[in-house]
Amino acid sequence: MKKILDIPERESNLQSPISNLQSPISNVLAGRQFQALATVPLLAQRGAFVVAMYDTILHRQALVAQLRQQVAPQPLFEFTVTPLRPDVHEYLVQMTPQQQQERAVVCIYDIECVWPDAARYLDRQRDVLSAYPHTLVLWIERYTRGPLAQAAPNFFSRHSGVFDLCALTEAPRIEIP
C-alpha cells in the first residue's frame, strides 16, 4: 500500500519517554486509537477539534509526551482550564502572533474542573477557535463525553474524532452488522 503521510512507525512509539511504563498504557500508545489521534494534526491543514478520553493524569502525560514526538515539527501547547481561566480561547495568549497563525497541536485539560462554564465557553467560541490552524485536543475523562455533547453541542457536532485512550477500562465494543 502507498504510504500517504510520514507517520512514525509504531515500534518507535514504545521508546522514550514512556519506555519505562508497562502495559496497559503501552498498549494504548501502540493502539489504533492513538495512531488515529496522532494522524489528525498531520492531515488537518486548517486545524481540527478532537476529543481524547483518558483515565489517569499519569497516562495522559505519557500520551501527550508521545503525541508531542509524533506531531513534530508541529509544536504542542498545553492549556489547563481553571476557575480563573475558564475560557479555552485564552490558550492563544501563550502563543506569539506568528505561532497563532501556524499549525500546532493544543492540548486542553481539566474542563471538568470548571463545569459547565468551560464547556459553554467552548461552545460559544467554536467559530473563533475554528479560525486558527490548530488541532485542539480536548482531554476528557470518559464519563464527560455525554455531558460534553449536551453542554457544548455545537462544538461537539464539529469534532473530527473522539478517541478512547483509556488504559484501565475498556469501552464495550459492539459490532456493526
Next chain:
Amino acid sequence: MPAETLEDAYNALDPRRPITPEQVDRLFVTRPSSPVRKIEAQLELSDSRLKLLFVGHRGSGKSSEMAYLSTLLEANFLSVPVPLYDIFKSPAVSHTEVIFAMTLRLLVLATGEAVVARGVLNNVWEHFLEESYITLKRLIFGDAHIEADRQQTMTLKLNVLAAELETKIGTESFTRSQVKEKFEGRVVDLLEQIDRVTHLLEEKIGRNLILIVEDLDKFDPADTRRLFLDHARTLTAPHPSIIYSFPVAMRYDNDFKEIEQGFDDVHMLPNVALKHRDGLPDDTGWETMVRICQRRVAPGLFAEGITDRAIALSGGHVKSFIQLMQQAVLNAVVDEAEIVQLSNLKEAQRAMRDDYIVLLRREQIRLLRLLRDDPDKDLVDITPEKQALLSNGSLLEYADERGPWADVNPVVLELLDRDWA
C-alpha cells in the same frame, strides 16, 4: 476541483467550516425543500424591507444557505453579516446591543475603502460622518472634541473608532458597560442613525442592504426568547431588510406563535430527505447528497458502495455526512490504504453511534422506538421530550407538502433494538 488524495479529502471534509460566498460556485449544491429561492423572490419582489426569521437545525447547512443567498442577491443587495457573538463574546445580548452592533457594522462599511473609493464624498455624507463620530465619542468616552480635519480624515477617524469599538465591546467590560449604559434609553437615536447610514450607503452603492444577524444560538436560550418576545418591534425597526438566523429549539416553544407575528415570514431549512415519510426512496434527496460529496472528493477515493452507505447513515443531515466521511478517510490513512474501504466507514459509524450511546437516556430510547414505528411521522404535537430528541440530533426533521415530519437518525436506529436491561 474535487480532492484526489486522501489528505486533500480529509481537509475538504471539514465539519467546522460552512461554505463561504466565494466557495459557492465550487462547492454549493442546491437542495430540495430549501427556502432560499423563496426568500430571494420575496426580497426581490417586495416593496417593503422584510424582516425574516431563518430557522434550521444544528448542522443542517444554514450558514452555507445564507452564503448562497448572498450570491443570488448580489446584483441588487449587499449582504452585511452581523455576527453578534463575535462582537460581544458574552452569554447574553440585549436588544440595544443588537441594534448597536448593526450600527457599528454599517458605520465600518460606510467608512471602509470599498465604499469611500466610489467617489467624492458630498456634504450630506460629510455632515453625517462628523455627527456620528461626535455622538459616539461623546456618549462612550465623554469626549466630543474634534479637530477641523478634512472630510477624508473624518472618514478614517470614524472607521477606526467603529472598528475599535467593535473590538473593545467584546474584550473590555468597561466599554461594554458604557455602551449598555449610554445607549439603553437611546435606541431611537441608534435606529435613526441606522436609517440615515442605510439611505446614504444604498444611494452610493446602488444596491439595497440586507443584514444577516447570526449567532443567536450561542446565547442563553431564555435570554434570546425574552429578546424576541419583548423587543420584536425594536429588532424589526431598522430600515434595511434583516434575516435573523433563529435557534431551532425556540421554534417549538409555546411563545413562538407570538414571536412569529412580529416578523414578515419564517423560513425553515429541513434536512435533505432520503426517503418519503411512507418509506419510499426520495431520489432527488439522494442525488443531492451524492453531489455534495462529489463536489468535495473524487469518487475514486471511495470503494464501491461507501458513499451510498454514508449517505444512508447520515439521514440527509449534511454535517453528519461530512463528519462520517472525514473520519472514514482518517481511518483509511491510518491503515495506509489508497482508498476508503467499508471497514473504515464502519469504524467511523461506530464512533458516531457511541456519541449517541452516551447521550441518550432510556426513556428517550423508548420514545425513539415509538417514533420509528409511527407510520405518519408527523411533527405536530412537539412535546419537550421530542424537542430534546430533535435538539440532540437523534430525531431528524424533514418537510413535504403535508408539513414537517421527522424520523429517527439512522445511526441511532441500531441502538433501538438493543437490550438495555
